[in-house]
Amino acid sequence: MASGIFKVCMIVVTAIVNHPLLFPRNNATLPTTDEALIQKLREYEENHKTQQEQLEKLLSDQETPQEALAFWDIWSAMSMFLLLLIEVLRQDFMNRNSQDPGKEEDTFLSGNMLKGVSIPEKTILAAFYDQCIKVTTHEAARTREFVEGFVDDLLEALRSLCNRDADMEVEDSVCVGSTYENWRVNKPLECDLIVPFAPPEPFQFECRPWVIDQSITPHKQGYGTIRVCRPDDKEAGCVCGKTKLGEDLLCLVHSQNIKKNDNEDMNLLCSKNSNYLAKDQVMMWFQTSLTKAWSKISHKYEFDLNFRNLNIPGALRVKFRSGKVISFNITPVVQYEDSDLYLVSHFPSAPEPQDNIYWDISFAVYEKRFLKEVAKHLPDNSCHLSCLQIMTFLYSKQCSISGQTGLTTYHLKTVLLHLLLVRPSSEWDRSHLDSRLKDMLRSLEKCLLEKKLNHFMVGNPDLPESVKLPEVFRLAEPFNLFRPFVLNRDLYQNTLATFYEMLKNVNVLVNEYTLHTSLE
Template structure:
């Protein structure tokens, strides 16, 4: 019965967890299979070592105890013969023993005794297989008129468009003619931008007052140019993150706040005063009159100047912080202007701090300085910049993952083989999207380069880095398009950092990120069918552009 129960549980597990396979390899299944293969290989190696160890011990034991066992066995045989002669069985006793041993023995007897259980098990197994087949047919059945009406124009990922995908030579030729020259000088420009902003921050630190002003930390370049895939307009537009820390006698505490609508995660920065005197901080038996001055006093209190000048209530205000930062940058430029041969201007704005660097040759650079408050010890920041379509209050700081993503792509470039194609894939997609981008102010596209970047980062975790060699350029570009197309069809594209159990431990994120519920970047497409249809159309147009690269005929509408 124990064997029957074990077989029943094993077969039920297989039946309930059947894996549906298609003509195309599923990337998630491929990743799980490779991980399982590694675990099984390691287990097999451990079992082989254990088996060899046990065999060696058994041989040693037999070599020692075998002579003794032979001598003992002979002695037992002599004793048994003597006992048989003394206690010979009678005919009646022979009949009794014969009656007790009647009945079939071995496997046949076991099968006859469990025939009823085996029959029930077989019937249940046939029923489960039949039910699974019925579910499989219903899942892929498209004969219903209602289903055809619902899915018309929304089928995104099919195999029909993969047959005439661009070849290696066509993609390399297109990249060399349109993108290679635009990205050649990008690393040196990014290095200059970071050094220039650091120079401005050092001047701001000299001008600022440590007790009443937020402290500016070393800057960090983020976004496409610093990740080495920026093209077109990104080649002269840069975003630089400037971390903020609390001044002396104050501390920042972060509160997460989910907006009522939209996917944007944001938080609020609570400013609290704290005493820096050692006796009160360590012993707590004396009240410091300097740092606990009554803030209602007419003389004022330096410790509370941060709240009065930078806060709304007890929360750090985005607009007040940006206004102070813009004035500090303007004053700092006056101290360092003699080092540079360009003109710096700050276009008026309440919601941002943008710098325009104009050279005598007519060339210019745009630098967007973004203030950020670090979350715990991670590279996640609450920043001063929010998307234009999001309506937030002045105390809401949107959560930014740009620094974490920058670090991940930097690590991939460090450990990947030379001249991998992952950034080239993203550059071609971004370039083709920019060709049909509407002017600023009109309806912006649903699909953005960030969505394709998210798909790329997921694939970088699921595929070995050796699969991104230059000669696999077409296959990897095809995989990125297929991954995003499948996400559009399912209206699901998970955030790369939140709820991703495959995320490397070298990426510093908050502790609860890896175990959190995944965030769907396409959740708004579930609620808005018109937006989903527009996104599918944009994806179709992008695939058409890819297939009509130089050297290939335009095949019109795909899929």
């Protein structure tokens, strides 16, 4: 009797130890196809049948039916208990493995991607960076100075052509993006500027980001709508629509009679049959306005100006007589309240948006501010931007071979931002270039495997107060930048394959471009 119970227990323990959900092997991976998953289930089912046959044999060897029945009762009770235990432990295992990246160093930096992949040592990486990627400070400063001065002149000409009582009011440009954060890789440098605009009085823009608008569905996280409030709209807040004024009394807001033409002009910038600002209409208005502004000042300059991409509002190219070309982007945006958040009509590097009334929300000003604040506490020869530039360079070269994927430079930048909150400042010295690059690669791989990369700004409790992000976004639920990978399996597999292909080619890419540059 005792020996039988011992054998039963040994079989049960063996089943638990070999359960894939409780004790996964170190080299185990999730099945990548339905066929692989079915095969795993078949193997598990066959193993279960074998264990059941062993139990039945043990029961048949007992001395009496009563002992067999007792064994069967024990087995049934233990089975029910173990099934409950397995489910509880499985849920705990899944919860522990789905922690947000950036919360704990061990969780965020876990990954086994570097096994079998050789990363160049720091001296080789440093030489590669200096020869192939690094942009001279003088060159970058000259490009930025020219672009900013020319854009100011262009916008001033645009304002002079506008009717202040009927046309949009264009404000001064704001410099954002990788060129102004000093990690731009593509040559020649390309500057990104955003231009806030507002409607003529008494119209108003009402911006509603997804964090305060419950009608915006989860797959539209990171977006917002812009409602045009007309003078006769009660929600605009004018008291003249709520009270009766005498014939001799005038509303200060509506003291001038508003023509129907003005109202119709505002409708032209809205989506059809709605009062929501439409991105394609804004793009047409902005391109037309820039064209008129250039016609007014073109005689002052000895170069040509043209649009290099008509699907982007202000993707412009300056071509000098010498043949030199400078490209830059001017993007119309709407400011969110009194913050440094902007609702952007189009991102230059993003695909054409499908929904015309949903605007991307840009945190570019806050991200630039964060990088500036962090740099104050990093070593003078910090390698954080060098790591981002090397990753961006290598991945862009791999994409030129394998084709475009769902991974963008903004994703790479987000990985770095998270990592800057995890690693101590002293570990970002240039002497740690290879180690920090490996950290970034591990972090990116982990996020890709989990299909989860949280936005750095939204819902991040570790974000420094000095960034001054609006409270509604600081306290909001984090949203996943890798959600498209969850919804699109083909996009995900293509992205993951390209990422691993890049890892295999790191040494080849580094050596090839370093050698090519040294021979020039």
